[in-house]
Amino acid sequence: MAGSTEQGATDVRLTTLEALAATGVVAVDTPHGRLAVGLAGGEPFAVSDRCRHLGASLGKGHVTDEGCLECPWHHARYDVRTGEMTRGPQGLAFAAARGAVKTLTNRAARLKRYPVIERDGVLYLAESG
Numbered sequence: 001m002a003g004s005t006e007q008g009a010t011d012v013r014l015t016t017l018e019a020l021a022a023t024g025v026v027a028v029d030t031p032h033g034r035l036a037v038g039l040a041g042g043e044p045f046a047v048s049d050r051c052r053h054l055g056a057s058l059g060k061g062h063v064t065d066e067g068c069l070e071c072p073w074h075h076a077r078y079d080v081r082t083g084e085m086t087r088g089p090q091g092l093a094f095a096a097a098r099g100a101v102k103t104l105t106n107r108a109a110r111l112k113r114y115p116v117i118e119r120d121g122v123l124y125l126a127e128s129g
Contacts, residue, residue: 011117011124014046018121025069027059030125032114034059037123038080041067044123045080046114052076052105053089076101083110 014028014037025038027049034049036058049059056073068077074089085105088098115126
């Protein structure tokens with residue numbers, strides 16, 4: 001559902017704050033594809049939905065107490081303000097590769113970020129009109 005702002009931009013409705021209660025994030029289909037949308041450190045965000053490690057839906061992960069978005073499969077973490085991976089995949093199977101995955105992700109495949117605004121308990125993707 002789209003709405004208009006005072007500046008004349010058309011915003012795309014993403015989700016309500018209430019829908020974020022359990023994990024702080026949800027996956028939402030948008031004109032830009034599927035995005036992970038949520039709140040981190042009290043700030044709304046929208047980023048690419050796919051973890052750069054093995055493609056898990058980040059919208060099915062959770063926001064940590066530190067404000068990072070954590071992947072539901074192998075617990076890699078992302079800073080949603082920059083799109084950087086802050087922690088590589090966890091678990092013994094990934095011990096040797098986690099640093100390389102993090103480095104490669106941050107050099108070539110950071111999460112894409114999208115502008116989000118909150119209005120009356122609803123998050124919107126800010127689109128130029």
